[in-house]
Amino acid sequence: MSDLPVLPSFLVADAVRAALKEDLGRAGDITSNATIPMGARATAEIAARKPGVLAGLALAERAFREVDSAVRFTATRADGDALAPGDVVAELEGPARAILAGERVALNFLCHLSGVATATRALVARVAHTRARICDTRKTLPGLRAFEKYAVRCGGGSNHRFGLDDAVLIKDNHIAVAGGVGTAIAAARAFAGHLVKIEVEVDTLDQLREAIACGPDAVLLDNMSPDELREAVGVIGGRAIAEASGNVTLETVAAIAEAGVDMISSGWITHSAPSLDLGLDVTMT
Amino acid sequence: MSDLPVLPSFLVADAVRAALKEDLGRAGDITSNATIPMGARATAEIAARKPGVLAGLALAERAFREVDSAVRFTATRADGDALAPGDVVAELEGPARAILAGERVALNFLCHLSGVATATRALVARVAHTRARICDTRKTLPGLRAFEKYAVRCGGGSNHRFGLDDAVLIKDNHIAVAGGVGTAIAAARAFAGHLVKIEVEVDTLDQLREAIACGPDAVLLDNMSPDELREAVGVIGGRAIAEASGNVTLETVAAIAEAGVDMISSGWITHSAPSLDLGLDVTMT
Amino acid sequence: MSDLPVLPSFLVADAVRAALKEDLGRAGDITSNATIPMGARATAEIAARKPGVLAGLALAERAFREVDSAVRFTATRADGDALAPGDVVAELEGPARAILAGERVALNFLCHLSGVATATRALVARVAHTRARICDTRKTLPGLRAFEKYAVRCGGGSNHRFGLDDAVLIKDNHIAVAGGVGTAIAAARAFAGHLVKIEVEVDTLDQLREAIACGPDAVLLDNMSPDELREAVGVIGGRAIAEASGNVTLETVAAIAEAGVDMISSGWITHSAPSLDLGLDVTMT
Amino acid sequence: MSDLPVLPSFLVADAVRAALKEDLGRAGDITSNATIPMGARATAEIAARKPGVLAGLALAERAFREVDSAVRFTATRADGDALAPGDVVAELEGPARAILAGERVALNFLCHLSGVATATRALVARVAHTRARICDTRKTLPGLRAFEKYAVRCGGGSNHRFGLDDAVLIKDNHIAVAGGVGTAIAAARAFAGHLVKIEVEVDTLDQLREAIACGPDAVLLDNMSPDELREAVGVIGGRAIAEASGNVTLETVAAIAEAGVDMISSGWITHSAPSLDLGLDVTMT
């Protein structure tokens, strides 16, 4: 896997520090303080216990370094790599107390983000024979959006908008108040900056025909059957990006993709992706 | 459901504000700004789309109020309530732009935390005929621990320690360095304050016998079969709290509980609980 | 002026609090504390001293309310309004100490943002007979970007991208490394989400021809003369948004606009806009 | 230029991080991520494009280092130096992505602060033949006061108070409520700590005579003509610092200074100083 974006380092630093504060609290790791001598050193490996896709190494590394900059963290795999059980993804060496104190925060990031990447990859694999790309939504876990969207890319997916502010997505309520899809698109075109794209959500082919006539950049075809989607793609005729959403599962995604859409968006890959099991094994030295 | 803890209000406020910043970014909800007049008002309902257990109303309410204090949020159900599809959990009235701008953040909290509560309740239901209680772990999503642990209670579960600092949990590495389980427990007893409990993790009955002789407050029986657990409970003989962990699933949890343990801890209920589907339906007024 | 965006309230709150901390320091307004009795009340008016365009009322109001929520702030004009000297934009009533303590922070925001709006309006007025719109750049004052971009809209301008993350802008260095404008655009298309627009900066008509063949959403025509711009607009032929930049002044902007471009971007309206003189006159009551 | 103060490093760090977050947002520099390989390196120069005075090198350096500590930043000029077009002020070498990602934030600080220094130096030069010193006011851009006051010193100016809390400045409202200038000064003397100076603003010579009799440390002569100022300086007779304010421009400042005042304060040098044009030229290596 290559061509991944770079997570802004201050986002990583802020999130990792907040997580460490959450875990170390006011008194720190009292178990290690009580039982592990100050000077004790350890080596450790982080390894996959289940198959999946790796994501989040930068956050894991940062967790240990924030506890103690003396911990050496050597990644042996890269974000986006497919993992088999037993695959070692990173080796650590340093003060034993710091490795133990940073372990849970590092793994909590790594297991969740790898879970997101793994779920994404599973959908991506089902549509590899089509032109469709899998993308995420704004249905992310609060505080973790930038990292989850990064993990989606690690899984081979693409990103939908990052927030309410970087693209227009017109839904039924907006259309109702604006007085029609044409009026809504025109209002958005007038309001938004020239580098902002405009997408319109439609539920029916009639809505789609009305929308497409107004020149949106993309249309969101919500909860349509594969047959409806196929017809919708024909209606669109390449004049806008065709995005399908709703009822996207491992079972349904191939048929959706085969309908000819450009993008398939899934909330499941971020809000419900099961954690990927990775563990840390320590050797005291 | 009653007797839930109160989430400290500043934790709620901080988390909600961070999530809103993440979603509204630098330019806010540009779609609504473009298409919804400033003065437009709306009513809305938040309703369950799937069966489950409710958790997180305070965060959802706060999300709308932080966007605009003029939004009225009336909860019609309480955290911990069992929900059937279609059950309305809250009614809203206020500025249309604010309701639309707060929607996703409110739902992201509510769906995730209700998902945690629902997963917990599922395990709890399987062990209702036993003395065992279901509890969480430190395998939580970074930044969301206090809320997830609250959701576990909404689901009828109990809380394990909140961090590395509020209880001692001695694992194999600590024992190895300390030079034996007895030495480790003695060191912890000498180090920790008198209101800190000490738990020891054991993998075998031999380890358990050695540990129990040293008077820990609790023992964590990791990855034991129901038969081993039953024997372990006998060895403990009520001298310590017996907690089982490892391989806890909907299928296995009843057998684990029937072995007579006091607590069963599950990381799955926090790190992998699927989101509960709740939605917001708006009526422009 | 209507149809302005809504500044996210937490951005306003954070910026105002930071500014108040900067001004009130550790000991507060020691002059008023020494000379104005605790219970003294005052009324005040904020009025323009020079002609211009108003922007930033929400920040001014917030400044007084953060000092003391008992201050009543009544806007008598709206953001985007043209002001003549003497025009009153807001009336205040409340504790005298609070009005005096909040005055400078409120005015610092109001005068700067109204200055940005005024500068923008001046450019906008010069191109009113054309199809060109005036927009801003990322050349903003650190920490004030969201507010300055809002002020640009108050002045009748439009917004360019808000940061490095919400649109692609390919410049010469990117092209050089990527190995050509076509490769760069293709790489961006593959990398960026489907709701992200792609703009390419070109300095010559040859570059423009090469770029336009690759289908960018917009082209930035940098430092071209009106004649070159006119020719460039012909080359583009409506296939991309045409944005002109470089050497944009009150004197040059009409000729640039008359060349037929869609957008004219100016850093001057944010980084060098002179403050608009507004003052606060207090009457002790 | 020498003898400049040292900007507290945490003020620099906080401001730079906030500016980077503002610019890099949630997704970082997507253009460079798409087109510049991870390992690509570059050199760059920051150079003046217009004549002026340099200020803000520490902020520019910090911007690059916060993005990636591997960027080497070598200042070739010092804050306070006079610059001619083409003068290189710093050379950079490091990861290409980091140099491009930090460029705008670094320049936004550098161009604004150099603009402040340049405006200050222009006034300073006009009064070099007198005893008067140019100083700033509290009319600064929100969040940037400490840096702008530093830039004023780079331009050869001096600093007025930093906030409402570090010196007393009694104005007409304070006098009216206190019941006279004498009462106001006495109240301030009694209230303020012994290391706090007291200045009184006066508009007329009568007010001045009354004020000076009460022993203030300084008097602010507001909006007086050069002739009035000259007379005022005579009335003061060295018993207080004489500060002139109001209508201070490049055209008027010499006459004001020649009236014999000690200080001339200008809001223009901070709130309306045009940005100094500096640019960054990159060479990919």
Add this chain to the structure above:
Amino acid sequence: MSDLPVLPSFLVADAVRAALKEDLGRAGDITSNATIPMGARATAEIAARKPGVLAGLALAERAFREVDSAVRFTATRADGDALAPGDVVAELEGPARAILAGERVALNFLCHLSGVATATRALVARVAHTRARICDTRKTLPGLRAFEKYAVRCGGGSNHRFGLDDAVLIKDNHIAVAGGVGTAIAAARAFAGHLVKIEVEVDTLDQLREAIACGPDAVLLDNMSPDELREAVGVIGGRAIAEASGNVTLETVAAIAEAGVDMISSGWITHSAPSLDLGLDVTMT
């Protein structure tokens, strides 16, 4: 007691919130959550248990209001009031859980700041027959300086500088490096703004004579005996503020004051003032 300064409200809010987070942690007041029903109400009184001087009501009130804005807090005494044992300083009514949850933070502020005020008042009382005023130093507890300096005023004392940045205090090291007291004062005069006072610390009368010739605003007479101080006051002859420091105790302070100095500074009143015992008595209603 009257004429106290107003603590900036955001300083109060920030400090109280940080203290509440420190006390309520991740899980809140688990004892009250377990034993006090959600709807239970209570009244309470805060009363002095020992004689002293009150300081910090605003922080105490804020503590309860931050926990739950439904708590009514009615101050029955004012900051600066002398208290006898049993004196009630505030009455509360509201949700029982909130009163219990806020109690310790409110009292921790109130007891410490009242302790500072009480210690100050004790010194002030010993010098009431002289012209000397008692003031504080920068020897304050980290994070509490603004509040402690406020409490010093509640006790009848005055404030020395608030930080390194709001007044110049030249000590022996500065003089040594600068090359003499005259050079140091001249350098400070040239460097500091015109509203910054300059104080010089001297240990001997010879140093004093040298210093006073250079026109400092104040001199700090460190560790001199009453006789030396008397002679020093004569040397100064009203040309500078005379401040005594070092070995200031309840036993020595009168003699120091009688030597004729203007100010006597004490670190003890902030860094070592014993807590004043105030308690909260709750009645469940």
Add this chain to the structure above:
Amino acid sequence: MSDLPVLPSFLVADAVRAALKEDLGRAGDITSNATIPMGARATAEIAARKPGVLAGLALAERAFREVDSAVRFTATRADGDALAPGDVVAELEGPARAILAGERVALNFLCHLSGVATATRALVARVAHTRARICDTRKTLPGLRAFEKYAVRCGGGSNHRFGLDDAVLIKDNHIAVAGGVGTAIAAARAFAGHLVKIEVEVDTLDQLREAIACGPDAVLLDNMSPDELREAVGVIGGRAIAEASGNVTLETVAAIAEAGVDMISSGWITHSAPSLDLGLDVTMT
């Protein structure tokens, strides 16, 4: 002294940065900026001026390093060491300005925390012949709890709970509302996690008998005489930890300890411990 806990590094960093901002303000150390050349270097020693126990070296070191990472700080003693007047605890070398700028913040932490350790050690010494241990309370100075509790350990004491959330402490109000001590303990047992200890405060032996029958982990014997305490210890009979509180002074503590209690808690060691006098002596080099 050994076996001290490790203060979480981000708690140290946050507290030190806040204290530096408090002291350096907006303009930094203007005295040193004016009189000490940028390049000047110095050495310094921190030494005790009074006998006591050392605590807080990590905070002192951090203070200098945050000002300038070029300062070398070499501890020559360790936290928990007993100090005689003149004992050097740390040696510094580095930029003179940085050493002077960091001095006061470093000493404010060191003197206060060493004061806490010294007060603790004094109590500890009086009970060395008994089984009793000295512990702290929640009566700490706002914002400094984690550091003060660390200092208590440096003095040989032990820690009570860190906040309202990590242990249950049932007092009279809780019992009154719950309807009896048994109900309250049962409610707490049902509510609290299995790793949370439960303590009950009692004032009389009757209350104690009732409480002890309900199986609390600890009992707080408040304000009992040594004779009552002795009888209470007999009643408890080893079934719970016996903690004494109230009227604990250097004079009374031995008698309290001799009554046979396990723990003696003192608020005085944190809220009223006099500062330990340590000073910094600089040599310019």
